[in-house]
Amino acid sequence: MLGNKYTSRSQNRIDRLLRERELKKLNKIFTIDDNNAADSSRNSSGGETEVLLEDEMGLGEAHEGGVVEASPISSRTLRDGFGASEGKPMKQRLLVVANRLPVSAFRRGEDSWSLEISAGGLVSALLGVKDVDAKWIGWAGVNVPDIVGQKALRKALAEKRCIPVFLDEEIVHQYYNGYCNNILWPLFHYLGLPQEDRLATTRSFQSQFDAYKRANQMFADVVNQHYEEGDVVWCHDYHLMYLPKCLKEYNSKMKVGWFLHTPFPSSEIHRTLPSRSELLRSVLAADLVGFHTYDYARHFVSACTRILGLEGTPEGVEDQGKLTRVSAFPIGIDSDRFQRALELSAVKEDINELSHRFAGRKVMLGVDRLDMIKGIPQKLLAFEKFLEENPVWRDKVVLLQIAVPTRTDVPEYQKLTSQVHEIVGRINGRFGTLTAVPIHHLDRSLDFQALCALYAVTDVALVTSLRDGMNLVSYEFVACQGIKKGVLILSEFAGAAQSLGAGALLVNPWNITEVADSIADALNMPADEREKRHRHNYAHVTTHTAQDWAETFVSELNDTVVEAQIRTRQVPPLLPSELSIGRFLKSKNRLLILGFSSTLTELVESSGRRGGDQIKEMELKLHLDLKGPLRTLCNDPKTTVVILSGSDRSVLDDNFGEYNMWLAAENGMFLRLTCGEWMTTMPEHLNMDWVDSVKHVFEYFTERTPRSHFEHRETSLLWNYKYADIEFGRLQARDMLQHLWTGPISNAAVDVVQGSRSVEVRSVGVTKGAAIDRILGEIVHSKNMVTPIDYVLCIGHFLGKDEDIYSFFEPELPSEPGNCSRAKASEVIKPSSEKRHGGKQTNIKSSSKASPSKNHRAPLASERKVSSSNHSTKTNAWRSPQEITSWHEGSSVLDLKGDNYFSCSVGRKRSNARYLLNSSEDVLLFLKELAIACSKNGYLNSKHYSNGD
Numbered sequence: 029m030l031g032n033k034y035t036s037r038s039q040n041r042i043d044r045l046l047r048e049r050e051l052k053k054l055n056k057i058f059t060i061d062d063n064n065a066a067d068s069s070r071n072s073s074g075g076e077t078e079v080l081l082e083d084e085m086g087l088g089e090a091h092e093g094g095v096v097e098a099s100p101i102s103s104r105t106l107r108d109g110f111g112a113s114e115g116k117p118m119k120q121r122l123l124v125v126a127n128r129l130p131v132s133a134f135r136r137g138e139d140s141w142s143l144e145i146s147a148g149g150l151v152s153a154l155l156g157v158k159d160v161d162a163k164w165i166g167w168a169g170v171n172v173p174d175i176v177g178q179k180a181l182r183k184a185l186a187e188k189r190c191i192p193v194f195l196d197e198e199i200v201h202q203y204y205n206g207y208c209n210n211i212l213w214p215l216f217h218y219l220g221l222p223q224e225d226r227l228a229t230t231r232s233f234q235s236q237f238d239a240y241k242r243a244n245q246m247f248a249d250v251v252n253q254h255y256e257e258g259d260v261v262w263c264h265d266y267h268l269m270y271l272p273k274c275l276k277e278y279n280s281k282m283k284v285g286w287f288l289h290t291p292f293p294s295s296e297i298h299r300t301l302p303s304r305s306e307l308l309r310s311v312l313a314a315d316l317v318g319f320h321t322y323d324y325a326r327h328f329v330s331a332c333t334r335i336l337g338l339e340g341t342p343e344g345v346e347d348q349g350k351l352t353r354v355s356a357f358p359i360g361i362d363s364d365r366f367q368r369a370l371e372l373s374a375v376k377e378d379i380n381e382l383s384h385r386f387a388g389r390k391v392m393l394g395v396d397r398l399d400m401i402k403g404i405p406q407k408l409l410a411f412e413k414f415l416e417e418n419p420v421w422r423d424k425v426v427l428l429q430i431a432v433p434t435r436t437d438v439p440e441y442q443k444l445t446s447q448v449h450e451i452v453g454r455i456n457g458r459f460g461t462l463t464a465v466p467i468h469h470l471d472r473s474l475d476f477q478a479l480c481a482l483y484a485v486t487d488v489a490l491v492t493s494l495r496d497g498m499n500l501v502s503y504e505f506v507a508c509q510g511i512k513k514g515v516l517i518l519s520e521f522a523g524a525a526q527s528l529g530a531g532a533l534l535v536n537p538w539n540i541t542e543v544a545d546s547i548a549d550a551l552n553m554p555a556d557e558r559e560k561r562h563r564h565n566y567a568h569v570t571t572h573t574a575q576d577w578a579e580t581f582v583s584e585l586n587d588t589v590v591e592a593q594i595r596t597r598q599v600p601p602l603l604p605s606e607l608s609i610g611r612f613l614k615s616k617n618r619l620l621i622l623g624f625s626s627t628l629t630e631l632v633e634s635s636g637r638r639g640g641d642q643i644k645e646m647e648l649k650l651h652l653d654l655k656g657p658l659r660t661l662c663n664d665p666k667t668t669v670v671i672l673s674g675s676d677r678s679v680l681d682d683n684f685g686e687y688n689m690w691l692a693a694e695n696g697m698f699l700r701l702t703c704g705e706w707m708t709t710m711p712e713h714l715n716m717d718w719v720d721s722v723k724h725v726f727e728y729f730t731e732r733t734p735r736s737h738f739e740h741r742e743t744s745l746l747w748n749y750k751y752a753d754i755e756f757g758r759l760q761a762r763d764m765l766q767h768l769w770t771g772p773i774s775n776a777a778v779d780v781v782q783g784s785r786s787v788e789v790r791s792v793g794v795t796k797g798a799a800i801d802r803i804l805g806e807i808v809h810s811k812n813m814v815t816p817i818d819y820v821l822c823i824g825h826f827l828g829k830d831e832d833i834y835s836f837f838e839p840e841l842p843s844e845p846g847n848c849s850r851a852k853a854s855e856v857i858k859p860s861s862e863k864r865h866g867g868k869q870t871n872i873k874s875s876s877k878a879s880p881s882k883n884h885r886a887p888l889a890s891e892r893k894v895s896s897s898n899h900s901t902k903t904n905a906w907r908s909p910q911e912i913t914s915w916h917e918g919s920s921v922l923d924l925k926g927d928n929y930f931s932c933s934v935g936r937k938r939s940n941a942r943y944l945l946n947s948s949e950d951v952l953l954f955l956k957e958l959a960i961a962c963s964k965n966g967y968l969n970s971k972h973y974s975n976g977d
C-alpha cells in the first residue's frame with residue numbers, strides 16, 4: 029500500500045538519522061578528548077594555534093584586505109576546508125554550483141591573478157563544510173574576455189578546487205544585475221519590483237529571463253564537463269533555478285539537489301512572476317529541493333499545487349508519479365571556527381583595543397550587506413528614536429554599523445547607499461558631540477578575525493532584516509558571546525528567528541517604536557536573564573552547524589535518489605507498441621477496451637484553477653485525430669471495440685454514436701452496441717436510497733466551493749473540485765467526507781472513491797472490473813462468437829478503484845483495495861429503475877430482458893450466481909480467464925495464451941496495468957499505428973510487426 033510504503037520510507041529515514049545522530053555524538057566525545065590532548069601539547073609549545081587555524085581555514089589567511097595570492101602555499105587552504113586527505117577513505121565527490129565562487133578574482137597582469145574571499149552567508153556556510161570531496165563551480169565576479177587570462181585564472185582557481193564559469197559583461201548585466209538582483213531578489217523578499225523603473229523592468233523582463241536561462245545553461249555546460257558518474261551536484265540559490273532542468277536534460281541519472289538561501293515567498297507573490305511556471309518546473313527537475321525553514325518549503329509546495337496544479341504531499345511535490353522531495357534544512361555556521369579565532373592573540377589584541385576605545389559605553393552592532401532587505405534605514409530610525417526617548421543613554425551607547433557594499437551596479441543599491449549615508453549624517457549631527465558620535469558607520473567589509481573581535485565586544489546585536497533567508501550574522505554573534513552574553517535583537521522576518529527566537533528579543537523591523545523599546549530592554553537587561561537567553565541560543569548554534577547542514581542535505585539527496593530508483597522499478601514499462609501490434613495482427617478475435625476521459629480526449633495541461641479553460645475542459649470531446657483510426661478499428665471484422673467510461677450515456681452517445689462499437693457508460697453499468705439500444709447491466713436490487721441525501725450534501729459543498737461542480741449519474745454522484753482553489757478544495761473534501769460518513773452514507777451500501785480532485789459516491793459493486801464480466805457475456809452472446817477472444821488490449825486512465833479491470837484478466841495480481849470502501853455485501857440489493865439522465869429520456873432495458881434469444885446466449889454475469897448474489901468487487905476482480913472460458917457452453921471464449929493481454933495505464937505510474945502510456949497523446953500515436961497496421965493487414969504481410977514476437 030502506498031501509505032504504508034511512505035510510512036516505512038520515512039520511518040527508515042528517521043531510523044537512519046537517529047543512528048547518525050548517535051554516531052555523531054560519539055564522534056564528538058572522541059574529538060573533544062583528542063582535542064583536549066592536543067590542546068595541552070599545543071599550550072606547552074605555545075603559539076601553534078594560529079598556524080593550525082590558518083591551515084584549516086585556508087581562505088582565512090586573507091587578513092588585512094582579505095587578499096589571497098594564488099600561490100601554491102595558499103592553495104592548500106580551501107582544499108583542506110573541503111577536501112579529501114590522504115589515508116582516509118574515499119569521500120563522495122560533490123560539485124557545489126553557486127553563482128559566486130567563494131573567491132573573487134582580481135587581475136594583476138596578463139596571466140596573473142590574485143584571489144579574495146567573497147563575503148556573504150553562502151560562502152561562510154560552505155566554508156564550514158568538511159568531509160566531502162568538493163569542487164566549487166561558479167562565477168569569479170570578473171569579466172575575462174581573453175583566452176590567456178581565462179587559462180591563467182582557471183589554473184589559479186584549480187588550486188583552490190574552484191572551477192570558473194566565464195560570463196561576459198552583457199550577460200552579467202542582464203542575468204545577474206537584471207533578472208537575479210532586480211527581479212527575483214526583491215520579489216522573493218516581498219519588496220516588489222523596484223518602484224521607479226517598474227515599467228522599464230516589466231518591459232525588459234523577457235530579455236532578462238532569456239539571459240538568465242542562457243547563463244544557467246552555461247553553468248550546466250561547465251558542470252557537464254566535470255561531472256563523473258556518482259557525483260552529487262548541489263545547485264545553490266535563486267540565481268540557478270533553471271539549472272536542475274538543464275542538468276537532468278543532459279543526464280537524467282545525475283543526482284541533483286537545489287537549495288534556496290533566500291525566503292521562498294507566498295504563492296500569491298510568486299504568481300506575479302511572468303516566468304512563474306517555467307521556474308517552478310525547472311526546480312522540480314531536481315531530486316531534492318531544500319529551504320531554510322518549513323515556511324519557505326510550504327510556500328514552494330503551495331506554489332506548485334496552485335500554479336502548476338500538481339499534487340503536494342507530505343514528502344514533496346508529485347507529478348505523474350515522479351516525486352521531487354521538498355524539505356527544510358536550516359543552515360548553520362562552523363561555531364568552533366569562531367571560538368578558536370577568539371583564542372588567537374591577534375584577535376585578543378583587537379578585543380582589548382576595542383574595549384578600551386569604547387570604555388564606558390555599551391556597544392551595539394549591526395553587520396549587514398548594504399542591501400534593502402537588511403532594513404538598515406529602519407534600524408537607524410529606531411536607534412534615533414531610542415536616543416530621542418532615552419537621553420540618559422546618549423553618551424553611553426554607540427552603534428557600530430558595518431555595511432558591506434554589494435551589487436553596486438544595480439541602481440536600487442546605489443540609492444540605498446546615499447539614503448543610509450544621509451540618515452547616519454543626520455543622527456550623528458543631531459546627537460554627536462565634539463568628541464563622540466553615536467553611530468560609527470563603515471562602508472566596507474571586515475576580515476574574519478576583525479569581525480570575531482567585534483562580535484565579542486558587543487553588548488547588543490541588532491538584526492532588523494525586512495526579510496532574510498536565514499541571517500548568519502546572528503549565529504556568529506551568539507557563537508562569540510561566551511563571555512559577554514550579550515543580547516540579540518532579531519527581526520521576526522529573518523529565517524534565524526525560527527531557531528534563535530527563544531533566546532533573542534524578536535521585533536517587527538517596520539515598527540520602529542517596538543525596536544526602540546527593545547533596544548532599551550536589551551541595554552537594561554539583568555545579567556541572569558541575558559545568561560539564560562544566551563545559553564539557549566548558544567546550544568542551538570553549536571549543535572546545528574554548517575557541516576551538519578551540508579551532510580544532512582547530501583545524505584538526504586543520496587537517499588532520495590535510491591528511493592526514486594525503487595519507485596521507478598515499480599512503474600510499469602512503456603507499452604511495447606511493435607510487440608502489441610504484432611500480436612494484434614496475428615490474432616483472430618481481438619477485444620479492445622478503451623477508457624475515454626484523459627485516454628481518447630485531447631491532452632490538457634493540468635494547471636489547476638489558474639490556467640486552462642474550465643468550460644472547454646469540462647465538455648469531454650474525442651480527439652479529432654482519433655476519428656479515422658477509431659473508424660478503421662471498429663470496422664475491422666476481427667476486432668470488437670468497447671469504450672468503458674465513467675461518463676454517462678449521453679456523453680458517449682455524442683462522441684461515439686457514429687462508430688460501430690460497444691459503449692459502456694457509468695463504469696459499465698449501461699451498455700449498448702451503437703446500432704442498438706441502451707441496456708443496463710446493473711446488478712439487480714442495486715440500492716439507490718442514498719442518492720438524495722448525498723446529493724443534498726454535494727449541492728451544499730458545491731455552493732460553498734467556487735468553481736467546483738458535481739455530476740449526477742445514474743449509479744453514482746461525483747463532486748469535482750479540479751478547478752477550485754486546490755487547498756480549499758481539499759479542506760472542503762475532508763469536511764465533506766466526514767459529514768458523509770457520519771450521516772447520509774453511514775449505513776448505505778456504497779463505495780466512496782476519492783480521486784486527487786474529486787469525491788465520488790457509488791453503489792457497491794459499481795466498478796469497471798465488476799462490470800466487465802457482464803459486458804463480455806453480452807458481447808460474446810450478441811456476436812454469437814465461435815472463435816475465442818485471443819487478444820485483449822485494455823487502455824485507460826482509470827482510478828485505483830477501477831483498476832480491477834486490469835486484474836480481471838490476471839488472476840495472479842492482487843486487486844487494489846478500494847479506498848474508503850463501505851461495501852455492505854449483505855445489504856438487500858434492489859433493482860434499478862428507469863431514470864432520466866442528461867435532460868433526455870433514454871430507453872433502458874435490463875439486458876436480461878432485452879436479449880432476443882435468452883435461451884441460447886451465454887448467461888449475463890448479472891444473472892450468474894457469482895456476480896448477482898455477491899456484490900463484492902473483489903470476487904469479480906479475481907475471476908480467472910478459466911472461469912470465463914466456461915461461459916460459452918463449455919467451449920473457450922477467452923484464449924489469451926498469457927502474453928496476448930496488453931493492459932495499459934495512461935499517465936498513472938502507480939498501476940496494476942502491465943504497461944504504461946504517458947498521456948493521451950501517446951494513446952493517439954499508438955492507435956494511429958495500430959489502425960494503419962490493421963488496414964494494411966489484408967494486403968501487406970505482417971513480418972515487420974511480428975518481429976516483436
Ligand SMILES: O=P(O)(O)OC[C@H]1O[C@H](O[C@H]2O[C@H](CO)[C@@H](O)[C@H](O)[C@H]2O)[C@H](O)[C@@H](O)[C@@H]1O
Nearest residue numbers: 128148149150265289290434496497498499500
Ligand atoms: O553574491 P552577492 O550577490 O554579493 O550576495 C551575497 C549572498 O547573499 C545571499 O545570502 C543568503 O544566504 C545566507 C546563507 O544561507 C542567508 O543566511 C542569507 O539570509 C541569504 O541572504 C545570497 O542568497 C547568496 O547567494 C549571495 O551570494
Ligand SMILES: O=c1ccn([C@@H]2O[C@H](COP(=O)(O)OP(=O)(O)O)[C@@H](O)[C@H]2O)c(=O)[nH]1
Nearest residue numbers: 147148149150152397432473474499500501
Ligand atoms: O565585513 C563582513 C561582513 C560580513 N561578513 C560575512 O558575511 C556573512 C553574511 O551572511 P548573512 O547570512 O548574515 O547574510 P547575507 O549577506 O548572506 O545575506 C556572514 O557570514 C559574515 O561573517 C564578512 O565576512 N565580512
